[in-house]
Amino acid sequence: MNCPCCSGKLYENCCKPFHTGEKHAPTAEALMRSRFSAFAIPNGEYLMKTTLPTKRKFHNKKDLQEWGEINEWTKLEILKSSLNQVEFKAYYNDENGKPQIHHEFSLFQKENDRWHYVSGEFLS
Numbered sequence: 001m002n003c004p005c006c007s008g009k010l011y012e013n014c015c016k017p018f019h020t021g022e023k024h025a026p027t028a029e030a031l032m033r034s035r036f037s038a039f040a041i042p043n044g045e046y047l048m049k050t051t052l053p054t055k056r057k058f059h060n061k062k063d064l065q066e067w068g069e070i071n072e073w074t075k076l077e078i079l080k081s082s083l084n085q086v087e088f089k090a091y092y093n094d095e096n097g098k099p100q101i102h103h104e105f106s107l108f109q110k111e112n113d114r115w116h117y118v119s120g121e122f123l124s
Contacts, residue, residue, distance in 0.1 A: 004040035005033035006076045019046050024115070028108035029081040031115040036076045036090055042068025052109055052116040070095040084108045087123070 003014035015037040017023040018030070025031035031050060038046040044065030051059055075091040090102040106120040 003033075004037040004073060004076070007033060011037070019043055024113075025050075026115075028084050028106075028115050029078060029086050031108060031117065032078075032081075032086040032088060032106060033076065035117060036073065036088075039064075039068040039071070039090075040073035044068065050115070050117055052111065052118045055116075055118060071100075084110070 001011050003009050003011040003016075005015055007014050015034040018025050018034040019038060019041070025034050035047060035050060038044075038050075042065055044061040044063075047064040047068075048056060048059060048061045072093040073090065074093065077089040077091070078086065079089065080087040085105065085107055087105045088103075090104070092100050092102065094100050103123040104120040105123055107118040108115050109118050110116075
C-alpha cells in the first residue's frame with residue numbers, strides 16, 4: 001500500500017520501518033510524516049514513544065489511538081520544514097464524515113540520537 005504520509009513511497013519502504021522500530025526517523029520532518037501515518041494506521045503506541053519523554057504526561061495512548069481510529073486520514077501537506085520545526089496540514093474526515101483540516105506548527109527535539117515531538121501550535 002502507498003504510505004499514508006503522502007511521500008509517494010510504499011508504506012513498507014517509508015514509515016513502516018519507523019513504526020516497527022527497525023529504524024528511527026532521521027529528521028523532524030520524517031518523524032512528523034511517520035506520526036501522521038501512525039494516526040492513519042492507527043498506532044497509538046508509536047505516537048507515545050515518539051513524544052518527548054518529559055511531555056508524555058500531557059498525552060494519553062488510548063486517546064491518541066482513538067483519535068486515529070474515529071477519523072479517516074486522507075492527506076498530509078508539509079508547508080514548511082526546518083531542522084526542528086514543521087508546519088503542516090493534516091486532512092481527514094471526522095467521525096461524522098465531515099472533512100476537516102488540522103493545521104499545526106510543531107516543534108521537535110533530538111534526544112539520545114532520536115527525534116521526538118515536543119509540542120504543537122494549532123493554526124487556523
